[in-house]
Amino acid sequence: SSVPNSTENAATEDEFGTGGAARVHRLWPEIDRICTEQLKYARAGVGEGGNGWQIFVDEGEMKMYKREEEVNGLVVDPLKACHMVKGVTAREMCHYFFMPEYRNDWETTLEDVQILERISPDTLVFLQTHKRIWPASQRDAMFWSHMGKVNDNVDADAHDVWIVCNHSADEKDYPESKNSKCVRVILTVILVCQTYIENNKTTNITRDDLSCKITYCSVVNPGGWAPASALRAIYKREYPKFLKRFTKYVIDQCKDKPIMF
Numbered sequence: 001s002s003v004p005n006s007t008e009n010a011a012t013e014d015e016f017g018t019g020g021a022a023r024v025h026r027l028w029p030e031i032d033r034i035c036t037e038q039l040k041y042a043r044a045g046v047g048e049g050g051n052g053w054q055i056f057v058d059e060g061e062m063k064m065y066k067r068e069e070e071v072n073g074l075v076v077d078p079l080k081a082c083h084m085v086k087g088v089t090a091r092e093m094c095h096y097f098f099m100p101e102y103r104n105d106w107e108t109t110l111e112d113v114q115i116l117e118r119i120s121p122d123t124l125v126f127l128q129t130h131k132r133i134w135p136a137s138q139r140d141a142m143f144w145s146h147m148g149k150v151n152d153n154v155d156a157d158a159h160d161v162w163i164v165c166n167h168s169a170d171e172k173d174y175p176e177s178k179n180s181k182c183v184r185v186i187l188t189v190i191l192v193c194q195t196y197i198e199n200n201k202t203t204n205i206t207r208d209d210l211s212c213k214i215t216y217c218s219v220v221n222p223g224g225w226a227p228a229s230a231l232r233a234i235y236k237r238e239y240p241k242f243l244k245r246f247t248k249y250v251i252d253q254c255k256d257k258p259i260m261f
């Protein structure tokens with residue numbers, strides 16, 4: 001913990017189920033604000049095409065939408081993906097997305113992952129180097145990542161709701177993260193997961209009774225020149241690949257383990 005002597009380290013519950021050290025960290029006000037904002041954004045529907053969301057993947061339960069946007073000539077298309085998978089809980093999904101030891105098992109674009117700071121067990125700061133994609137320069141990303149349970153009672157029909165939110169951290173807070181060979185991407189990502197239990201069973205729950213509804217939103221600014229059409233082609237290929245691979249990975253990891261709520 002970065003705040004070893006704080007009396008605020010006692011396990012208290014807040015909106016995101018975070019007790020302890022994260023709440024007294026200098027980044028906490030920002031983490032709390034961005035998580036709240038991103039959760040609200042993830043919960044907002046994609047409308048009937050009237051508000052700019054265009055569907056670009058429609059494969060059974062998995063649907064992906066994007067809005068084409070550019071900032072200073074760089075593609076920053078917001079993405080929203082929805083999926084429903086069976087046999088796992090929201091917490092399990094978020095656990096495998098958040099914990100660094102599993103990342104290389106499901107994330108295919110990584111060259112290196114470093115932890116720059118452990119703010120608390122559920123809040124880490126990462127520096128990731130991604131594989132270079134020709135003809136663009138290699139990219140890295142430096143971001144805080146927070147996992148928490150949502151306790152705001154908004155999704156009354158769900159058994160429980162968990163999130164992981166990743167958001168770029170300020171380079172001046174982590175000057176050691178500077179890598180001269182990489183262009184830094186700026187990202188905001190949220191994974192929201194809701195557990196549903198068949199017939200609202202409360203006893204003898206098995207994996208056959210579980211479904212997990214997933215909403216994944218991301219906005220990535222490539223940080224420096226990258227050809228727009230190549231980038232859009234990469235996103236169109238990589239996001240469905242990521243979501244299929246990641247959800248299959250979690251199902252495989254969980255199937256012979258006790259259910260983790």
Ligand code: 6CM
Pocket residue numbers: 103107109128130133134135136139141166185187189220222226227230231234235238239242
């Ligand atoms: O959310 C995802 N992964 C998380 C854990 O790694 C985290 C990471 C996000 C990084 C996404 C940005 C990498 C983009 C680098 C490519 C830019 C290259 C430009 C070249 C153009 C020719 O939130 C899953 C991310 C899935 C991404 C498809």
